[in-house]
Amino acid sequence: xxxxxxxxxxxxxxxxxxxxxxxxxxxxxxxxxxxxxxxxxxxxxxxxxxxxxxxxxxxxxxxxxxxxxxxxxxxxxxxxxxxxxxxxxxxxxxxxxxxxxxxxxxxxxxxxxxxxxxxxxxxxxxxxxxxxxxxxxxxxxxxxxxxxxxxxxxxxxxxxxxxxxxxxxxxxxxxxxxxxx
Numbered sequence: 001x002x003x004x005x006x007x008x009x010x011x012x013x014x015x016x017x018x019x020x021x022x023x024x025x026x027x028x029x030x031x032x033x034x035x036x037x038x039x040x041x042x043x044x045x046x047x048x049x050x051x052x053x054x055x056x057x058x059x060x061x062x063x064x065x066x067x068x069x070x071x072x073x074x075x076x077x078x079x080x081x082x083x084x085x086x087x088x089x090x091x092x093x094x095x096x097x098x099x100x101x102x103x104x105x106x107x108x109x110x111x112x113x114x115x116x117x118x119x120x121x122x123x124x125x126x127x128x129x130x131x132x133x134x135x136x137x138x139x140x141x142x143x144x145x146x147x148x149x150x151x152x153x154x155x156x157x158x159x160x161x162x163x164x165x166x167x168x169x170x171x172x173x174x175x176x177x178x179x180x181x
Contacts, residue, residue, distance in 0.1 A: 014088070015080050017129045018116050022092055025131070026073040034061045041131045042117050067101035069148075069171045073110075086118040088129070099175070105146035109139040148175055 021040060028037040038054050047056040050063075065071075077093040096108040115132040153161030166172045 010085075011082065014082070014127070014129065017127070018080055018088060018090065019078060021116065021129055021131065022075055022078060022090075022112075022114075025134075026075060026094075029065070029071050029073055032065050032068060032071075034058055037061055041134075042119060045131060046133055069099045069101065069175050070166065070169065071096060071098035080116075087132070088116040090114040090116060099146055099148065104143060105148070106141050106143045108141040111137040111139060113137060146175075146179075148172055149179055 024036065025040055027033070028040065034057075038057055041054075041057060043054070044052055045057065046052045047060050050056040050059050074095045074097075075092055076095070078090060080088055080090045082088045090113075092112040092114065094108075094110045094112060096110055098108070099105040113135040115134075116129045117132040119128045119130050148162060148166060150160070150162045152167065153159065153163055155161075155163060167176075
């Protein structure tokens with residue numbers, strides 16, 4: 001394979017790894033998995049006024065997800081550009097559907113502005129891309145009536161109502177029990 005083709009293939013592989021990183025971020029939010037979230041960032045990542053590193057990230061997770069009942073982030077329009085073989089930048093648009101104990105149900109439109117960095121780069125096969133930084137730019141957040149209060153859909157009987165997966169979640173069951181005494 002020519003050097004140009006090899007370089008293009010390496011860039012495609014890097015983009016795939018970076019996209020997977022963004023999907024794993026969404027998974028960490030949905031599952032409220034702080035350890036997974038920590039594994040996605042470089043050690044010295046900055047988290048604004050909370051500081052840098054793992055302790056600051058754990059603090060941010062506790063602050064933003066402490067009373068989270070559920071969250072789902074849908075990813076769209078992910079663009080990636082490379083500064084060099086170890087640094088890249090990206091923009092990701094996302095739609096978030098979430099509910100917490102203090103604000104209730106809300107939907108957000110978010111633009112993430114990311115910097116990605118390679119770690120473990122001694123071996124080309126074991127390159128790992130991680131977030132160097134991730135800026136959450138909220139375009140809007142809109143409060144709505146919680147869909148968790150809907151009756152069971154019992155799909156495919158009905159397309160309208162709450163589905164099986166949320167009904168199996170402990171936090172959702174607790175919310176429904178407290179909402180319907």
